[in-house]
Amino acid sequence: MASFSNDQLLQEIKSCEDLLTDRIADNMETFGVSSTVGRLLGIIYMNREAMTLDSLADETGMSKTRMSQVMRQMISLNIAEKEYVKGSRKDHYNVERDYAQTFISLFTSNWSEVVKRNTSLERRLREQIRHLETFLTEDSSEDVKVRMERLQQELDEWNAYYNWIDNLVAFFESGEIFNHVPIVSSEQEGGSTK
Amino acid sequence: MASFSNDQLLQEIKSCEDLLTDRIADNMETFGVSSTVGRLLGIIYMNREAMTLDSLADETGMSKTRMSQVMRQMISLNIAEKEYVKGSRKDHYNVERDYAQTFISLFTSNWSEVVKRNTSLERRLREQIRHLETFLTEDSSEDVKVRMERLQQELDEWNAYYNWIDNLVAFFESGEIFNHVPIVSSEQEGGSTK
DNA sequence: AAATCTGTGCAATTTAAACTTTACAAAGTA
DNA sequence: TACTTTGTAAAGTTTAAATTGCACAGATTT
Numbered sequence: 198m199a200s201f202s203n204d205q206l207l208q209e210i211k212s213c214e215d216l217l218t219d220r221i222a223d224n225m226e227t228f229g230v231s232s233t234v235g236r237l238l239g240i241i242y243m244n245r246e247a248m249t250l251d252s253l254a255d256e257t258g259m260s261k262t263r264m265s266q267v268m269r270q271m272i273s274l275n276i277a278e279k280e281y282v283k284g285s286r287k288d289h290y291n292v293e294r295d296y297a298q299t300f301i302s303l304f305t306s307n308w309s310e311v312v313k314r315n316t317s318l319e320r321r322l323r324e325q326i327r328h329l330e331t332f333l334t335e336d337s338s339e340d341v342k343v344r345m346e347r348l349q350q351e352l353d354e355w356n357a358y359y360n361w362i363d364n365l366v367a368f369f370e371s372g373e374i375f376n377h378v379p380i381v382s383s384e385q386e387g388g389s390t391k
Numbered sequence: 392m393a394s395f396s397n398d399q400l401l402q403e404i405k406s407c408e409d410l411l412t413d414r415i416a417d418n419m420e421t422f423g424v425s426s427t428v429g430r431l432l433g434i435i436y437m438n439r440e441a442m443t444l445d446s447l448a449d450e451t452g453m454s455k456t457r458m459s460q461v462m463r464q465m466i467s468l469n470i471a472e473k474e475y476v477k478g479s480r481k482d483h484y485n486v487e488r489d490y491a492q493t494f495i496s497l498f499t500s501n502w503s504e505v506v507k508r509n510t511s512l513e514r515r516l517r518e519q520i521r522h523l524e525t526f527l528t529e530d531s532s533e534d535v536k537v538r539m540e541r542l543q544q545e546l547d548e549w550n551a552y553y554n555w556i557d558n559l560v561a562f563f564e565s566g567e568i569f570n571h572v573p574i575v576s577s578e579q580e581g582g583s584t585k
Numbered sequence: 586a587a588a589t590c591t592g593t594g595c596a597a598t599t600t601a602a603a604c605t606t607t608a609c610a611a612a613g614t615a
Numbered sequence: 616t617a618c619t620t621t622g623t624a625a626a627g628t629t630t631a632a633a634t635t636g637c638a639c640a641g642a643t644t645t
Contacts, residue, residue, distance in 0.1 A: 200526055201523070201526040203531060203532045203535055206523060206526060206527075206531065206535050206539075207532075207534065207535055207538065209519075209523055210523070210535070210538045210539060210542060213516055213519060213520070213542055214542065214545075216512065216515075216516065217512075217516070217545065217549070220508070220509065220512050223508070224505050224508075224509070226423065227423055227501050227502065227504075227505055228423070229420060229421055229422070229423045231602080231603070233603080233604090243545075249621095250621080250622075251621090259604070259605085260604065260605050260606080261621090261622080261623095262604080262605065262606080262622085262623070262624090263603080263604055263605075265621095265622060265623055266603095266604085266623085269623090286612085286613070286620065286621065287620090287621070287622090288621080288622075296548065296549075296552040297552060297555055300552075300556070307421050308421065310421075311418050311421055314414070314417070314418075315414065315418070318410065318411075318414050321410075322407055322410065322411070325403075325407060326407070329395070329400060329403055329404070332394055332395040332400060333400075337397060337400065338397050338401075340401065341397055341400050341401055341404070344401065344404045345400075345404060348404060348407055348408065351408075351411065351437075353576065353577050354490065354576075355411070355490075356577045357490075357574055357575060357576045357577055358490035358491060358494075358574070360574075360575065360577070361491055361572065361573075361574045361575075362494070364572045365568075365572050368571065368572050373571075374559075377562065377567075377571055378555065378558045378559050378562050379555075380551055380552070380554075380555045381551065381554065381555075382547065382548075382551045383547050383550045383551055383554070425632085425633070427633080427634090443591095444591080444592075445591090453634070453635085454634065454635050454636075455591090455592080455593095456592085456593070456594090456634080456635065456636080456637095457633080457634055457635070459591095459592060459593060460593085460633095460634085463593090480590070480591065480642080480643070481590090481591070481592090482591080482592075
């Protein structure tokens with residue numbers, strides 16, 4: 198078949214990279230964030246150095262405002278950060294370059310929030326139950342007693358579950374997970390041995 | 392203060408249960424599914440026995456069609472199943488009653504899908520690269536060679552990452568995770584010892 | 586066979602999320 | 616001081632997701 202010119206080759210390579218970025222964007226939705234988060238992650242990652250809002254807007258064809266919104270979100274998710282570049286007035290953003298670390302950051306951000314919300318609800322309900330219990334008398338219907346008891350058990354199970362999630366988060370965040378599920382880099386020839 | 396009648400107490404208990412259901416619905420969004428999935432999960436869970444589309448529609452105030460859609464989704468996510476009830480023509484749906492198991496099912500469903508998609512993309516790109524490599528000649532620009540090399544490395548990292556996720560999924564699905572992050576039920580008095 | 590019930594495909598509608606436009610404050614520059 | 620540049624707040628628009636209403640097929644009952 199026809200050969201490729203240098204420029205054509207470059208373009209082909211770029212289109213491979215774009216496929217990767219697209220996939221990152223897709224996959225990121227699994228974390229419950231907009232695919233644009235993943236897209237920016239991919240773009241900055243592939244770019245191999247920090248980027249400005251303008252260059253991101255340029256690359257995605259989206260508005261600078263949106264870039265600002267997304268980068269802020271990414272920072273709050275702990276998967277990006279501003280990087281000071283001397284001589285430039287613009288903010289430069291860089292991303293976590295370790296995939297697994299990104300996974301952990303997102304996992305942690307999401308579930309910590311859930312645990313927090315749950316803990317406060319649990320406290321509230323325990324209090325409410327204690328309050329309601331004071332109104333239980335001998336002539337309270339059997340139904341009420343049973344339901345109350347069940348609610349208690351329910352809360353106990355919840356507590357166990359959210360404690361588990363909390364421990365799970367710690368298990369990831371501390372990196373202990375890697376002791377049991379290690380990352381094995383593939384055995385491609387010329388593979389870099391960090 | 393004023394005392395509570397039996398009915399009032401029941402209502403108060405119900406409203407506690409509703410708060411729990413609401414929270415389940417909220418939390419479920421962390422798995423990237425609609426909160427209605429969580430709401431139905433919560434409702435059926437609290438109901439303590441299988442429910443029909445009609446009773447669900449009744450409970451949520453939503454259309455039966457939507458109930459059907461959501462239940463199907465839940466079944467495909469492995470967190471609900473139809474249950475045969477003799478004497479009834481309606482389908483009855485029940486849900487996984489173990490919180491942690493639900494977590495694992497959702498985690499597994501989501502990430503298995505991601506791994507699968509990625510694997511097929513990786514294969515495609517490896518092939519494309521092998522193809523492009525045949526066009527590399529001595530007069531190919533240095534830039535092209537570097538980019539090509541980088542792309543290779545990129546794919547190696549991807550491969551390592553998705554293998555990790557795949558192992559992670561197995562780690563959860565097999566229940567091995569519980570050996571390292573156990574579920575500890577809280578020490579409430581009268582706590583049931585399964 | 587006619588009548589009813591049940592679940593779901595499909596198009597239409599509503600609601601929520603993503604994204605843009607405009608405007609402006611803060612900080613830098615001339 | 617007046618003029619740019621940069622990031623983002625706020626409100627508006629577009630796009631996508633959630634939800635409904637209608638219709639109908641398949642199964643069940645009368």
